[in-house]
C-alpha cells in the first residue's frame with residue numbers, strides 16, 4: 001500500500017482554529033489538486049475528530065473525474081475510511097451516505113450496538129486494537145480489500161499516529177497565506193509528539209499554487 005498524507009496548514013502550521021472549525025486554507029487551484037488526488041486514490045482516510053468537526057463528504061467533486069474512474073472499472077468515488085475507536089461517528093454523518101463505500105476502523109472497545117448501527121448504515125467495520133485502532137493491522141486489512149493507494153487528509157492526531165507507526169510514504173502540505181494561531185489549534189502532527197527520534201523526510205518538490213506554496217516530501 002502507498003500512503004499519501006495531504007493537508008493544508010496556515011503559515012503558522014495550524015490545520016484549523018482553536019475551536020476546531022474548518023477553515024478554507026487552500027485556494028481554488030489547491031482544492032482542485034486535492035480533488036484530483038482523491039480521484040487517483042482507492043480510499044480517502046480521516047480520523048473521527050475530522051468527521052465530527054467538518055462532516056466531510058470525502059468524495060470527488062469533478063464529474064469528469066468520477067466518470068473517468070467508472071470508465072476504468074472503479075466506483076465513481078474512492079472508499080472512505082474513518083479511524084474511530086469507539087464509534088463516535090454520528091449516524092447522520094455525510095461519510096455514511098451512499099455516494100461511496102465507507103470503512104469504519106474501530107477497536108475492541110467499540111460498543112456492539114454502535115457497531116451494528118454503522119453496519120446497518122452500510123459501512124464495513126474493521127476492528128483492531130484493544131482501546132484504540134491499531135493502524136498497522138487495520139491498513140493491512142484495507143490492502144487485502146484492494147486499497148493500494150490511500151490518501152490521508154487528517155487531522156493532526158491521525159497524521160501523528162501514522163508517522164509514529166512508520167506508515168506514511170509521502171507528505172504533501174499546502175501552506176496558505178494566513179495566520180490562525182492558538183496553542184490548542186490542531187497542527188499537522190499532534191499526538192504525543194516525538195522527543196528523540198524524528199521521521200526523516202526528503203523534499204521532492206516545491207510549487208507555488210494560488211497564494212501559497214505546496215511542499216512535497218517522501219518519507220525516508
Ligand SMILES: NC(=O)C1=CN([C@@H]2O[C@H](COP(=O)(O)OP(=O)(O)OC[C@H]3O[C@@H](n4cnc5c(N)ncnc54)[C@H](OP(=O)(O)O)[C@@H]3O)[C@@H](O)[C@H]2O)C=CC1
Pocket residue numbers: 006007008009014015016017019020021022023025046047048049050051053054083084085086087088132133134135153154155156157158159161162186190
Ligand atoms: N487543513 C486541513 O488540511 C485539515 C484540517 N482538519 C482539521 O483538523 C481538525 C481535526 O483534527 P483532530 O482533532 O486531530 O482529529 P483527527 O481527525 O486526527 O481524529 C483524531 C481521532 O481519531 C481517532 N483515532 C482512532 N484511532 C487512532 C489512532 N490510532 N491514532 C490517532 N487517532 C485515532 C481518535 O478518536 P478515538 O480515540 O475516539 O478513536 C482521535 O481522537 C478539525 O479542526 C479539522 O477541521 C482535518 C483534516 C484536514
Ligand SMILES: Nc1nc(O)c(N)c(N[C@@H]2O[C@H](COP(=O)(O)O)[C@@H](O)[C@H]2O)n1
Pocket residue numbers: 006007008022023024025026030031034046050054055056057058059153154174
Ligand atoms: N486540502 C485541504 N485544504 C483545506 O483548506 C482544507 N480545509 C482541507 N480540509 C479537508 O477537506 C475535508 C472537507 O472536504 P469535503 O469537500 O467536505 O469532502 C475536510 O474534512 C478536511 O479533511 N483540505
